[in-house]
Structure formats: C-alpha cells, structure tokens
Amino acid sequence: xxxxxxxxxxxxxxxxxxxxxxxxxxxxxxxxxxxxxxxxxxxxxxxxxxxxxxxxxxxxxxxxxxxxxxxxxxxxxxxxxxxxxxxxxxxxxxxxxxxxxxxxxxxxxxxxxxxxxxxxxxxxxxxxxxxxxxxxxxxxxxxxxxxxxxxxxxxxxxxxxxxxxxxxxxxxxxxxxxxxxxxxxxxxxxxxxxxxxxxxxxxxxxxxxxxxxxxxxxxxxxxxxxxxxxxxxxxxxxxxxxxxxxxxxxx
Amino acid sequence: xxxxxxxxxxxxxxxxxxxxxxxxxxxxxxxxxxxxxxxxxxxxxxxxxxxxxxxxxxxxxxxxxxxxxxxxxxxxxxxxxxxxxxxxxxxxxxxxxxxxxxxxxxxxxxxxxxxxxxxxxxxxxxxxxxxxxxxxxxxxxxxxxxxxxxxxxxxxxxxxxxxxxxxxxxxxxxxxxxxxxxxxxxxxxxxxxxxxxxxxxxxx
Numbered sequence: 001x002x003x004x005x006x007x008x009x010x011x012x013x014x015x016x017x018x019x020x021x022x023x024x025x026x027x028x029x030x031x032x033x034x035x036x037x038x039x040x041x042x043x044x045x046x047x048x049x050x051x052x053x054x055x056x057x058x059x060x061x062x063x064x065x066x067x068x069x070x071x072x073x074x075x076x077x078x079x080x081x082x083x084x085x086x087x088x089x090x091x092x093x094x095x096x097x098x099x100x101x102x103x104x105x106x107x108x109x110x111x112x113x114x115x116x117x118x119x120x121x122x123x124x125x126x127x128x129x130x131x132x133x134x135x136x137x138x139x140x141x142x143x144x145x146x147x148x149x150x151x152x153x154x155x156x157x158x159x160x161x162x163x164x165x166x167x168x169x170x171x172x173x174x175x176x177x178x179x180x181x182x183x184x185x186x187x188x189x190x191x192x193x194x195x196x197x198x199x200x201x202x203x204x205x206x207x208x209x210x211x212x213x214x215x216x217x218x219x220x221x222x223x224x225x226x227x228x229x230x231x232x233x234x235x236x237x238x239x240x241x242x243x244x245x246x247x248x249x250x251x
Numbered sequence: 252x253x254x255x256x257x258x259x260x261x262x263x264x265x266x267x268x269x270x271x272x273x274x275x276x277x278x279x280x281x282x283x284x285x286x287x288x289x290x291x292x293x294x295x296x297x298x299x300x301x302x303x304x305x306x307x308x309x310x311x312x313x314x315x316x317x318x319x320x321x322x323x324x325x326x327x328x329x330x331x332x333x334x335x336x337x338x339x340x341x342x343x344x345x346x347x348x349x350x351x352x353x354x355x356x357x358x359x360x361x362x363x364x365x366x367x368x369x370x371x372x373x374x375x376x377x378x379x380x381x382x383x384x385x386x387x388x389x390x391x392x393x394x395x396x397x398x399x400x401x402x403x404x405x406x407x408x409x410x411x412x413x414x415x416x417x418x419x420x421x422x423x424x425x426x427x428x429x430x431x432x433x434x435x436x437x438x439x440x441x442x443x444x445x446x447x448x449x450x451x452x453x454x455x
Contacts (some may be wrong), residue, residue, distance in 0.1 A: 035434075056435045060426050069431040076435065173429065 001082040003102070003156075004031045006070035009064055009087030010105065013042040015199070019089050020050035028095040033073060037066040043087075063153070064174035071166040075159070076237070083156045088199045091154040095194040099156040102192045109161040109187040109236070110179070112147075113154035113194030132212040135218055139176050142222055143183040147191065150176040154194060160239045161187050167234055170221065173214050177221045184225065186236035268321045275317045282313035301353040309344065336397050337379045344375035367414055371407040378403065 005023050009016050016034060023032055034047035038060035047054050055069055065236070067084060074082045083099060085091035095113050102111045116136075138148045153175055161182055168175040179189060232238060268275070289306040290300045327335075351368045354360040378385050378400055385399045392399070 053438075055434050055438055058430050059426075061430055065427045065431065068427075069434055072431055073435060073438070171424075 001028070001030075002078075003083060003100075004074050004077070004079045004081070005083045005085065005096070006033050006035060006067060006074065007047075007087045008035045008037055008066040009043050009047065009072065010037040010060065010063075010066070011037065011041050011044055012087040013039070013122060015089045016043050017046040017050045017086050019085075019087055019093075020047055020052045022089075022093040023085070023096070024051050027096050027111045029147050030083070031079075034068055034218055035066045035070045037061060037063070062172045064169055064171040067153075067174070068169040071162050071169070075162055075166045079162075080159050082162050083218055084128040084153060086153050090196050090199055092195065092197055092199055095154060096156075098192050098194055099154070103156050103158070105111070106190050107188065108181065110160050110189040111156045112149065112152050112153055112179075112189060113189045113196075114149035114191040115194065116195040117191060117193035118195045119193070126185065127237040128209045128211045130131065131215045135176055135215060136220055138219065138222065139180060141182055142226065144190075145183075145189070147176075147179065150179065159243060160236060162234075163239050163243070164234045168231075177225065180222050180225055184230060185234055192201060266321075278313055279317035280399070282310045282317060285310035285313065299353070299357050301350050301357065301368050302355060305346070333382065334392060334395060336400070337382060340375055340400055341379035341410060344379060345371045347372035347375070364414070364418070367407065367411045371404065371411065374407065 005024055005027070007016070007019065012019075020032055023030075032052040033055055033169060034044070034052045035055045036044040036047065036057060038057050044054045044056055055073055057069060060098075061069070070084070071082065081100075081103065085093075085096070091113065099111045099113060100235065102108070132149070132151055132211075136147050139147045139150045163189070164182060164185055165178065168181070170181070183189070285306055289298075289303050289310065293300075293303045309453075346370060350359070351365050351372065355362060355365050382396060385396065385403065388394075388399045388402070389396065394402070
C-alpha cells in the first residue's frame with residue numbers, strides 16, 4: 001500500500017526521535033514525513049537522524065497549517081493514503097495497523113482513532129474532557145453520525161479527501177471543523193477504538209482557559225461553516241472523477 | 252448642557268494666569284522640548300514627516316498657550332461653545348487628512364487602506380464646516396452636536412478597525428499558503444541537489 005505517515009511537530013525534540021523510530025519499526029515500510037512547524041529546537045535534526053523525511057516550514061503556522069503542508073506533499077508525490085499522528089508519542093504506532101485495517105475493510109474516506117471508544121481508561125483533565133464531550137455531541141448532531149473523539153489527531157485518509165484538505169483546512173484546533181467540512185462535501189468517516197498513551201515528555205499545549213477558547217471558537221466555526229456554500233469543485237464525487245480521469249490519462 | 256459649568260471652571264483656573272510665571276514657564280519649556288526633539292529627530296531622519304506633523308502642532312499649541320495673556324484666553328472663552336467645538340473637530344480632521352496624505356506619500360500606505368481614513372477626515376470636516384449636516388442624526392437620536400460628531404467619528408473608526416481585521420485574516424491565510432509552498436519547494440531543491448551530487452560522483 002502506497003501510504004505516508006505525517007507527523008506535525010513543534011518543539012518536540014525530546015519525543016520526535018522515539019516516535020519516528022517507533023513508527024518505522026512497527027509499520028510496513030511507509031514513508032515518514034515530519035512537518036517541522038518552525039521549531040526553535042533540534043526537532044528537525046533528530047527526526048532526520050531517526051530516518052524520517054523532514055518538511056521544514058519557515059515559520060510557525062500552527063497544527064492546521066503544518067498538517068495541510070503535509071497533505072500538499074502527499075498529494076504532490078502521489079500517495080494513495082496518508083496517516084496522521086502527533087509528534088508527542090500519544091498515538092501508539094501499533095494503532096496504525098488498526099486504522100489501516102478499517103480503511104481497507106470499510107467504505108470510508110477517513111478513519112479516526114478514538115480514545116473514548118477504547119476500553120482502557122484514558123485520563124484527561126476534567127475541564128478538557130467536558131469540552132471534548134460537548135464538542136463531540138454537537139459535531140455528531142451536525143454530521144448526523146456519531147463522533148466520540150472530535151479532537152483526535154490520529155487519522156488515516158484516502159487520496160480524494162487528501163486532495164480536498166490540501167486545498168482547504170482550518171488553521172488552529174482544526175480537527176472537529178475539518179470533519180464537519182469534509183462531511184459537508186460528501187466524504188464519509190469511521191471511528192475505531194485506539195488506546196492512547198500519555199505524552200512521552202513535556203506538557204500538552206492546551207490548558208483550561210485554552211479549552212474554553214477552543215470550544216467557543218470551534219462552535220462558531222462549525223455554525224459558520226454550515227452557512228457557507230458547498231464548493232462543488234471539491235465535492236467527493238467530482239474529486240474522485242478527476243482522479244480517475246488522471247489515472248486513465250497517465251496509464 | 253450649555254457649557255456654562257465648564258466655562259465657570261475654566262474661568263476659575265485662568266484667573267491669575269498672567270502672574271502664574273512658574274506654570275507658564277513649565278508649559279513653555281515642555282513645548283520647546285517637544286518642538287526641539289521633533290526637529291532634531293526629523294533632521295536626523297529618525298522619524299518620518301507624519302509623526303512630526305502630530306508632534307509639532309502639539310508643541311506649537313502648548314507654546315502659544317503659555318505665551319497668551321489672560322485677556323486673550325478670556326476672549327477665547329467668550330466664543331460660543333459650538334463654534335469652539337467646530338474649530339477643534341475641523342482641526343482634527345485636517346490633521347488626519349495631512350497625516351494620511353503623508354503616509355501614502357512616504358511609507359507607501361496603500362490607497363485602499365487609506366480610503367476609509369480619508370473618508371473619516373472628510374466627513375468630520377464637513378460636519379465642522381456645516382453643522383446642519385449632522386442635523387438629521389441629532390433629530391433622530393436627540394443628542395447634542397458634540398455627541399453626534401463623536402458618534403459619527405466612532406462609527407468610522409469601527410469601520411476602519413473591522414476593515415483591518417478582514418485584511419489581516421486574508422494576509423494571514425496567504426502567508427500560510429506561501430510558507431507551505433516555500434517549504435515544499437525547498438525540499439524539492441534539496442532532493443535535486445542530492446541527486447545531482449550523486450550523479451556527479453558516479454561520473455567521476
């Protein structure tokens with residue numbers, strides 16, 4: 001399978017080496033691309049040493065901008081699938097096999113690893129947990145399909161969705177909004193249970209006040225997105241048709 | 252408000268102004284300091300003409316204020332309240348016009364961003380010259396002239412701020428796309444250089 005693992009990383013020099021090594025060791029030979037989001041530390045060098053390719057952004061764009069750069073790269077290089085995981089070690093490399101299996105067996109464009117569907121007791125702080133729960137409930141309502149973990153950055157997507165997200169992707173705290181956007185353009189998603197780990201080192205970038213900002217911002221974005229027209233050029237059927245036409249013209 | 256309370260307060264403050272040499276001296280020194288520093292900075296090209304156009308009138312106004320005898324100040328106070336406000340508003344609008352003009356000329360402030368500022372200044376100027384222009388707003392809201400002027404100015408300032416928010420968002424997303432493109436191109440160049448080096452060493 002022609003897949004690439006995308007890891008956005010901002011100042012993760014303590015984790016990135018282990019994360020990359022883990023992914024390379026535990027998966028079939030997928031390419032690994034670390035998107036270095038303008039880190040001021042050794043992130044890029046350590047990722048290279050661990051065997052990843054590194055896309056060096058000239059300035060800090062935030063997770064959304066960084067991961068979108070990864071999608072652009074994957075589209076440009078002709079990958080069929082992109083797997084996305086975080087650079088802090090929360091997403092176990094064993095989980096990638098679960099995502100791949102779901103992608104192959106189900107009719108779907110996006111597979112999301114959900115920590116809340118897993119049996120294990122994932123510990124997250126009270127305020128943040130409440131925020132995630134409310135968002136998940138609201139997102140499920142908008143998408144008319146259950147989302148238990150709207151903020152999960154552990155995902156696998158196929159080429160049509162990659163094409164759409166390379167064109168438009170939200171900037172900060174992007175995951176819930178991105179799911180609503182793709183759903184509106186006619187793409188489908190599936191959640192699978194994945195056990196997340198605690199971060200390897202360092203603190204999460206999200207505090208309690210950030211959670212409040214996060215929830216409000218995403219609420220506003222979700223409602224505004226509903227009021228925007230659908231972009232026919234990037235609707236699922238049209239993207240798929242274009243990709244098929246490209247395939248037949250090149251072969 | 253007729254402005255009589257204010258004038259009473261001013262009259263109290265101004266009584267004995269002719270003999271208040273210390274106060275007037277301090278004000279004059281401050282005025283000279285401002286003028287001197289601005290002139291120096293201007294000569295050494297530390298600041299542009301636009302900020303100088305703000306500071307020099309302030310200094311000049313302070314100097315004139317310090318130099319004016321009590322009688323002249325009283326004469327100013329005798330001028331009707333409305334007229335004085337109109338002079339102030341007119342002065343502000345002229346200042347805004349001048350600064351905007353200089354900013355376009357010198358720092359290449361793009362005209363489309365300056366347009367709202369110029370409109371603000373012209374509207375204020377119109378309101379200062381023809382107070383009846385604002386009569387409709389006063390008739391509807393029942394406010395005094397000054398309040399109505401401030402409401403108009405405030406509305407335009409909000410428009411300016413909103414305009415900047417929008418164009419800032421736009422340039423932020425363009426900056427994101429540019430940064431992504433640069434990173435992708437940089438990666439491609441590195442790959443080409445590596446391939447090139449490998450080919451050269453094989454040839455040798």
